[in-house]
Amino acid sequence: MGxxxxxxxxxxxxxxxxxxxxxFQYLRHHPEIFVPTVKEAAYFCHDGVxxxxxxxxxxxxxxxxxxxxxSADPALRxxxxxxxxMLGTSTGSPAQTNGYDERTVPWRIHERLxxxxxxxxxxxxxxxxxxxxxxxxxxxxxxxxxxxxxGELLASDALARSRRRPVxxxxxxxxxxxxxxxxxxxxxxxxxxxxxxxxxxxxxxPAELLQRIQRFIGVAxxxxxxxxxxxxNVGRAVAGFEWSRPSTWLSPSSPMGPHGVRRALxxxxxxxxVWAKPPARRRRQLLRPYERLASRVARWNRRxxxxxxxxxxxxxxxxxxxxxxxxxxxxxxxxxxxxERPPWLxxxxxxVPSGREADAQRG
Numbered sequence: 185m186g187x188x189x190x191x192x193x194x195x196x197x198x199x200x201x202x203x204x205x206x207x208f209q210y211l212r213h214h215p216e217i218f219v220p221t222v223k224e225a226a227y228f229c230h231d232g233v234x235x236x237x238x239x240x241x242x243x244x245x246x247x248x249x250x251x252x253x254x255s256a257d258p259a260l261r262x263x264x265x266x267x268x269x270m271l272g273t274s275t276g277s278p279a280q281t282n283g284y285d286e287r288t289v290p291w292r293i294h295e296r297l298x299x300x301x302x303x304x305x306x307x308x309x310x311x312x313x314x315x316x317x318x319x320x321x322x323x324x325x326x327x328x329x330x331x332x333x334x335g336e337l338l339a340s341d342a343l344a345r346s347r348r349r350p351v352x353x354x355x356x357x358x359x360x361x362x363x364x365x366x367x368x369x370x371x372x373x374x375x376x377x378x379x380x381x382x383x384x385x386x387x388x389x390p391a392e393l394l395q396r397i398q399r400f401i402g403v404a405x406x407x408x409x410x411x412x413x414x415x416x417n418v419g420r421a422v423a424g425f426e427w428s429r430p431s432t433w434l435s436p437s438s439p440m441g442p443h444g445v446r447r448a449l450x451x452x453x454x455x456x457x458v459w460a461k462p463p464a465r466r467r468r469q470l471l472r473p474y475e476r477l478a479s480r481v482a483r484w485n486r487r488x489x490x491x492x493x494x495x496x497x498x499x500x501x502x503x504x505x506x507x508x509x510x511x512x513x514x515x516x517x518x519x520x521x522x523x524e525r526p527p528w529l530x531x532x533x534x535x536v537p538s539g540r541e542a543d544a545q546r547g
Contacts, residue, residue: 189243189256194263194301194401195293197369198270200359201315202307203386206415208265210394213409217401218260220249222464225264228292229274239296249464261401269293270304271350272358272365284348286368294372301401302369306518307383308528309360309511314499316356321495326353330499334507357510362526363517370521384527 196207205223212219227233227242246264247256268275273284274292293300307315317333320326326333336342337357346358369378379400385393390413399405462470515529 189247189258189262190240192263192297192300193261194303195269195297196263196265196267196303196305198267198304199306199312199362200267200270201312201319202267202305203383204265204267204305206386206390207303207305207397209411209414210390210409211263211265211397211401213411214398214403214407216260216403216407218256218262219264220246221468222249223265224268225249226266226268228296229266229268229271229289231274234274234292245464261403263401270359270362270365271355272347272361272368273350275350286365287371288368290369290372300377302373302378303397303400304362304366304369304378304380305383305386306362306380306526309362309514310504310507310528312360313356313507316359318496320353327495329495329497331497331503334499334503338506338510357507360511361514363514363519363521366521367517380522382527 196204196211198204208219208223211217212221225246227237227239233242246262250256269289271289272286274288293302313334314330317326317330328336333353333356337346337354342354343358346354347361347364350358366378366380379397381393381396391408394408394412395405398407515526519525519529
């Protein structure tokens with residue numbers, strides 16, 4: 185189906201690990217909304233894309249990222265769910281990101297989409313950091329315990345580097361500095377264009393929250409998707425990859441698992457070029473049987489030795505307290521921006537999961 189769309193009507197900008205995957209799955213079923221099948225669809229925060237890909241090509245790619253039940257009808261409200269837009273800067277090499285700050289991505293969005301509506305969903309930043317770390321441990325991206333990672337990343341020079349150029353494994357802490365990051369959006373966009381909600385609302389009353397978000401986007405607010413209340417992309421502690429344990433060969437941290445294949449593609453320009461040749465729909469068809477098999481293996485794998493993976497050790501009370509103290513000033517900045525107190529500042533902080541307990545919604 186062709187399309188005449190040249191704009192996006194809304195963007196869920198994050199935050200990562202705060203329930204964006206669930207919002208994505210709920211919104212894509214609304215009959216008045218179109219979101220591409222592939223979550224993320226980053227454009228404004230990725231220099232390699234922003235500087236080389238035309239806007240019309242990007243929109244065209246979104247229109248092609250559909251499944252049979254989806255429609256890229258230009259009459260619908262189009263949007264993306266892209267948590268990378270809450271990094272606080274754009275992504276690129278150190279030379280590229282020098283001089284970028286919290287306004288860089290908002291300005292880029294505003295120049296192209298001055299009337300867009302922006303939605304941020306925020307989670308207790310301490311629980312979010314723990315969940316972020318656990319996800320990367322499971323993917324084989326970090327072998328440190330949470331205590332070790334935070335001990336390194338709370339150093340002032342490490343914080344400065346992470347804010348300037350947040351990269352995977354160094355951004356657990358800075359991604360939760362919501363006041364700092366959202367200040368860039370509040371400086372660029374009118375207050376009416378920003379809706380800030382909380383993960384606790386999604387967990388306690390998903391129907392009411394979805395109604396608010398739908399009305400904010402400009403569609404019927406009384407639509408309830410069939411999957412409302414289901415939690416998507418939930419993180420759990422998983423066993424690390426070991427050649428001696430066949431049960432881990434398709435785990436997220438394995439080079440043979442779906443995440444490992446994606447890492448290899450991301451790290452190899454030649455592999456990326458080959459993989460980009462088939463249409464997006466064909467790529468999904470090729471991956472689907474493999475991912476189903478990996479999912480079955482992962483479910484079996486979770487019942488085994490995650491507690492034996494050193495990096496999955498539960499955070500200490502001392503580290504959690506240090507992190508809570510770090511976020512205190514940023515929480516006050518967020519309070520001043522929103523005019524309301526986030527739940528974790530009102531004595532409703534989420535308990536931090538440990539051991540085999542599931543993390544809160546991942547996104």
